[in-house]
Amino acid sequence: MSTPTPASKPAPVVTCPSCKGDSIFAPSNKWRPFCSERCKDHDLGAWASESFRVPSAVPVPDELAGDGDTQNMH
Numbered sequence: 001m002s003t004p005t006p007a008s009k010p011a012p013v014v015t016c017p018s019c020k021g022d023s024i025f026a027p028s029n030k031w032r033p034f035c036s037e038r039c040k041d042h043d044l045g046a047w048a049s050e051s052f053r054v055p056s057a058v059p060v061p062d063e064l065a066g067d068g069d070t071q072n073m074h
Ligand SMILES: [Zn+2]
Pocket: 016, 017, 018, 019, 020, 021, 034, 035, 036, 039
């Protein structure tokens, strides 16, 4: 009877997207691919504030295109 036991395999380590540190990518780390709850929280917060900031900073190209139409008056 031979039972393969990959238990000795080390847990894979990935780079934490938030702090760029080592993060254990295994079921034991419930915040993977982040290394900790704080890093996961921080990343989501930065993402949310960035998407909120975009709409007010983007100019409307439709208004610029309409400007050329006024020159074509008959
Ligand atoms: Zn981290």
